[in-house]
Amino acid sequence: MNTILKLALVGGATALVAATAAYSSASAAMSPVERGRYLVSTSGCHDCHTPWHLGPNGPEPDMTRALSGHPSSFELAPLPPQNAGWPVSAAPTNTAWCGPWGVSFTANLTPDQATGLGSWTAEEFMAAIRTGRHQGRGRKILPPMPAPVYAQMNDADLQAIFAYLRTIPAIGNKVPEPLAPR
Amino acid sequence: MWLGLHAVACAPTGPIDPPPTLAATGLYADAASRSLAAGVMPFEPQYPLWTDGARKRRWIALPQGTAIDASDADAWQFPAGTRLWKEFTFAGGVETRFMQRRADGTWLYATYVRKNGEPDDVLAPAAGMPGFVATLNGKRHDVPSHADCRLCHESGRTAVLGFSALQLSSDRDPQAPHGAPATAGSLDLESLVARGLLLHLPEQLLAVPPRVNARTATERAALGYLHGNCGNCHNASGPLQRLGLRLDHPLLAATPPAIETTFGVPSAFQHRSARARIDAGSSATSLLWLRVAADDAITQMPPFGRHLVDEKARDLLARWIDEQRPGDTTASSLPHQPTKKKKGS
Numbered sequence: 001m002n003t004i005l006k007l008a009l010v011g012g013a014t015a016l017v018a019a020t021a022a023y024s025s026a027s028a029a030m031s032p033v034e035r036g037r038y039l040v041s042t043s044g045c046h047d048c049h050t051p052w053h054l055g056p057n058g059p060e061p062d063m064t065r066a067l068s069g070h071p072s073s074f075e076l077a078p079l080p081p082q083n084a085g086w087p088v089s090a091a092p093t094n095t096a097w098c099g100p101w102g103v104s105f106t107a108n109l110t111p112d113q114a115t116g117l118g119s120w121t122a123e124e125f126m127a128a129i130r131t132g133r134h135q136g137r138g139r140k141i142l143p144p145m146p147a148p149v150y151a152q153m154n155d156a157d158l159q160a161i162f163a164y165l166r167t168i169p170a171i172g173n174k175v176p177e178p179l180a181p182r
Numbered sequence: 183m184w185l186g187l188h189a190v191a192c193a194p195t196g197p198i199d200p201p202p203t204l205a206a207t208g209l210y211a212d213a214a215s216r217s218l219a220a221g222v223m224p225f226e227p228q229y230p231l232w233t234d235g236a237r238k239r240r241w242i243a244l245p246q247g248t249a250i251d252a253s254d255a256d257a258w259q260f261p262a263g264t265r266l267w268k269e270f271t272f273a274g275g276v277e278t279r280f281m282q283r284r285a286d287g288t289w290l291y292a293t294y295v296r297k298n299g300e301p302d303d304v305l306a307p308a309a310g311m312p313g314f315v316a317t318l319n320g321k322r323h324d325v326p327s328h329a330d331c332r333l334c335h336e337s338g339r340t341a342v343l344g345f346s347a348l349q350l351s352s353d354r355d356p357q358a359p360h361g362a363p364a365t366a367g368s369l370d371l372e373s374l375v376a377r378g379l380l381l382h383l384p385e386q387l388l389a390v391p392p393r394v395n396a397r398t399a400t401e402r403a404a405l406g407y408l409h410g411n412c413g414n415c416h417n418a419s420g421p422l423q424r425l426g427l428r429l430d431h432p433l434l435a436a437t438p439p440a441i442e443t444t445f446g447v448p449s450a451f452q453h454r455s456a457r458a459r460i461d462a463g464s465s466a467t468s469l470l471w472l473r474v475a476a477d478d479a480i481t482q483m484p485p486f487g488r489h490l491v492d493e494k495a496r497d498l499l500a501r502w503i504d505e506q507r508p509g510d511t512t513a514s515s516l517p518h519q520p521t522k523k524k525k526g527s
Binding site for chain 1: 329333337415421451452476478479480481482485
């Protein structure tokens, strides 16, 4: 190995260590709520749990209803015909999905007591994500929720997400039950 | 195999990891003939869990010199090293679930499977085996994951289900769906106490064998069914307690909570034609009945462990709900527990 290559490798490794240390330091400096906010913002939660509307720049999440799930007031169009070639459809809000599993509606993640996660504990939230089951014990959480991906998060990250979700504005919105397959 | 038996025998408080075969759990004296090992005792709960029509057999073994503490009538405490087996026989194969109490109080869960024509019952993956064997109507039976084992067994005050004062009472319910008469040699309260395997059982439960507190025979069977099939999750101590839905049947409760928490109580589950958990007098508009009668993955209850509808239970629960006075939201005039010992019932 020539000297230049060795120097480059050493330099690269040093940079990587420095970056990792900086990341770890930054991560450690975050409070659980800040860490949760970061994870929610970077893990696609708003993509489905915040209703989308047509804004001045095209479709975008309606942050006045952030993470409140499928709007109960939204009138669904008649379900599309089943199509084996294109089996999945989504409502314009991106909060209702139709597929071979039936129709799923994204959950209200705000701390509203009656309709959101207000009465949940961190343990229940973690159980739901870890087991992929509604309330940690019921039916399977339906597509497109990537529960198997989030189930790989460590306890601290899941607790941080829950801690952050407790801080966002509570929005009363009773999300419908999913519909069984036709 | 011998090594497995040896390990179990030498470690009465249980292995850390599941033994590799069913034989290694110590169930058999002779695996080839499937003759039971000494100390392995059969039992028959009077309100069995329904699992897609599987025929079931159950056994328990306690470490020598130990006993179950029955001080709490509804939550017996089992000594470290307790082992239980439950065999599910389907047309295409056999699944045997095994649990063993470790020294630290936790439970080990394992499932062993043997399809027809295979020689040995081997350890199923911890993730379970979806679609293990065919059942009926194009449906298949799933072998549960270890996580699913915990969901059912660790959602109440005791991890052992189907082995309790009510389930082993000699006052057996003749209308219990899928209930089998106790067979010769099966354990019941009296035999457990007589053999010194059950200590501190409240005197009244020996004087009067426990039974479901109900107004009619149909109600007795319905409440017993709910206790055996739903109460392990829907109780006052597990993670779902915040739902306020209790389908367990504590022996000393004045009024069955399965009535108090259902009759006229709005359900959180939204449905196009039903609002109440139980709409007295109308099973067709009672969410509890609709969910027991459903077989889609979204609506059905229990949410896993079955794919087929338990038709006997569906019909029993319909009779019970339909015989109620319409609009009844109370559980008045319930009888108290009987005070005279019943003989030969």
